[in-house]
Amino acid sequence: MPGIWQIGCNTIETSINFYFIEFLMNIQNSINEFKRAQESIPGGVNSPVRAFKSVHGDPIFIKQAKGARITDIDGNEYIDFVSSWGPMILGHADERVINAIQTAAILGTSYGAPTVAETELAELIKKMVPSIELVRMVNSGTEATMSALRLARGFTGRDLVIKFQGCYHGHADSFLIKAGSGALTLGYPDSPGVTQGTAKDTIIAHYNDLSSVEEIFKQKGDQVAAIIVEPVPANMGVILPEPGFLDGLRKITYKYGALLIFDEVISGFRLAKGGAQEYYGVMPDITALGKIIGGGLPVGAYGGRKDIMNRLAPLGPVYQAGTLAGNPLAMSAGLATLKIINETRGFYNELDRKSSLLEIGFRENLQNTGIPGVINRIGSLMTLFFTEEKKVNSYDTAVKSDTGRYARYFKLALENGIYLAPSQFEAAFISLAHTDDDIEKAVKAGLRAVEIIKTQ
Numbered sequence: 001m002p003g004i005w006q007i008g009c010n011t012i013e014t015s016i017n018f019y020f021i022e023f024l025m026n027i028q029n030s031i032n033e034f035k036r037a038q039e040s041i042p043g044g045v046n047s048p049v050r051a052f053k054s055v056h057g058d059p060i061f062i063k064q065a066k067g068a069r070i071t072d073i074d075g076n077e078y079i080d081f082v083s084s085w086g087p088m089i090l091g092h093a094d095e096r097v098i099n100a101i102q103t104a105a106i107l108g109t110s111y112g113a114p115t116v117a118e119t120e121l122a123e124l125i126k127k128m129v130p131s132i133e134l135v136r137m138v139n140s141g142t143e144a145t146m147s148a149l150r151l152a153r154g155f156t157g158r159d160l161v162i163k164f165q166g167c168y169h170g171h172a173d174s175f176l177i178k179a180g181s182g183a184l185t186l187g188y189p190d191s192p193g194v195t196q197g198t199a200k201d202t203i204i205a206h207y208n209d210l211s212s213v214e215e216i217f218k219q220k221g222d223q224v225a226a227i228i229v230e231p232v233p234a235n236m237g238v239i240l241p242e243p244g245f246l247d248g249l250r251k252i253t254y255k256y257g258a259l260l261i262f263d264e265v266i267s268g269f270r271l272a273k274g275g276a277q278e279y280y281g282v283m284p285d286i287t288a289l290g291k292i293i294g295g296g297l298p299v300g301a302y303g304g305r306k307d308i309m310n311r312l313a314p315l316g317p318v319y320q321a322g323t324l325a326g327n328p329l330a331m332s333a334g335l336a337t338l339k340i341i342n343e344t345r346g347f348y349n350e351l352d353r354k355s356s357l358l359e360i361g362f363r364e365n366l367q368n369t370g371i372p373g374v375i376n377r378i379g380s381l382m383t384l385f386f387t388e389e390k391k392v393n394s395y396d397t398a399v400k401s402d403t404g405r406y407a408r409y410f411k412l413a414l415e416n417g418i419y420l421a422p423s424q425f426e427a428a429f430i431s432l433a434h435t436d437d438d439i440e441k442a443v444k445a446g447l448r449a450v451e452i453i454k455t456q
């Protein structure tokens with residue numbers, strides 16, 4: 001039984017006389033492997049958004065990747081704008097990163113004891129991220145945010161955390177309340193299994209609405225341990241901070257003695273060497289990092305003011321630990337990646353230049369076809385919202401997007417070798433490996449996609 005893609009291809013093909021699809025994309029092996037995976041893995045995937053549920057298709061199984069391209073197990077090649085959800089800012093399988101991992105692997109894979117590589121990566125992070133005086137390595141973004149929150153509660157002696165509707169901070173219980181990313185995409189931003197006891201300590205505010213934060217502080221300011229925020233949310237699609245919003249969060253947390261946690265798992269090392277805090281000039285008390293920091297291997301980190309970080313065991317009473325924290329292979333990949341970023345002249349200017357070509361092209365596609373949409377971009381992070389809204393600057397405006405139209409756009413782009421995020425509420429990640437020609441191909445495929453959408 002062919003998967004929906006085959007039916008999709010046939011439908012599209014018969015309706016547009018081949019001009020759009022040079023070839024009938026065969027993903028039969030992916031379809032077979034997805035069926036097989038579902039026998040052993042819940043939903044056939046190890047992370048929900050990979051299941052393509054919101055874009056109504058069978059996920060493609062990847063065989064390999066190089067530069068800006070990924071190849072599935074049927075041999076189809078795509079220009080990749082998911083970039084493993086952010087880590088692959090250099091592009092896939094960068095030789096310098098691969099060599100670093102190979103060199104480390106020959107010496108052993110894990111010791112459960114300190115290594116110099118951990119110190120070197122910590123020193124580099126301190127050099128790059130302006131607010132970080134001490135940093136602790138963990139294995140994922142979730143571990144980083146979860147630990148940052150525990151530390152904030154331990155440091156302040158307070159229980160409450162304020163998060164913003166639509167922001168995603170990983171899958172720790174305290175954050176799965178009105179969460180974004182896969183939780184929003186799949187329609188359960190409040191996950192079962194999170195107890196009332198936990199949920200009561202998470203207070204929801206609205207991004208770009210300082211008054212919603214002030215209201216909470218007026219009522220419970222002396223109980224708030226921290227605000228945690230994606231300084232540039234990318235899990236309800238990309239939303240840009242209104243002028244003064246981040247600075248307003250900084251001021252109100254100072255006023256009430258709460259901490260400000262920047263979840264820079266996506267924005268860190270992507271918007272600038274020092275992430276959003278450098279880009280916007282607002283310094284948090286604790287920063288959570290992930291993705292790029294590991295160069296494609298499992299690394300998260302959290303860091304900040306020395307007086308706060310010194311509360312962590314073994315120095316202080318706030319406990320956090322991890323068998324593979326600071327793993328030498330992961331450290332080697334992260335070190336290689338961050339060193340390349342630091343040593344490549346004009347790294348962010350070039351990323352921004354390529355990304356602006358994509359933005360301009362996609363914007364022209366919408367204008368040329370009259371399809372309503374909004375594009376939010378900052379640096380190499382971008383979302384095209386299919387929406388009648390004139391501006392998408394909040395959760396409420398983001399969720400008005402036409403997810404069905406996005407799903408069709410995603411599928412048509414994929415049929416033409418462009419791999420976008422399989423959800424309206426995620427982002428496109430552009431890497432240094434994307435060439436101008438790749439961007440041009442993506443814009444052309446995007447144009448054909450919106451031209452077809454217009455006929456549906």
Ligand code: KE4
Nearest residue numbers: 047085140141142168169170181265266290
């Ligand atoms: P991980 O535990 O997935 O490494 O990081 C969690 C996390 C924390 N903070 C932010 C701002 C994040 O975006 C994430 C994870 N991002 C999603 C995609 N938006 C990861 C993809 C997935 O869940 O499969």
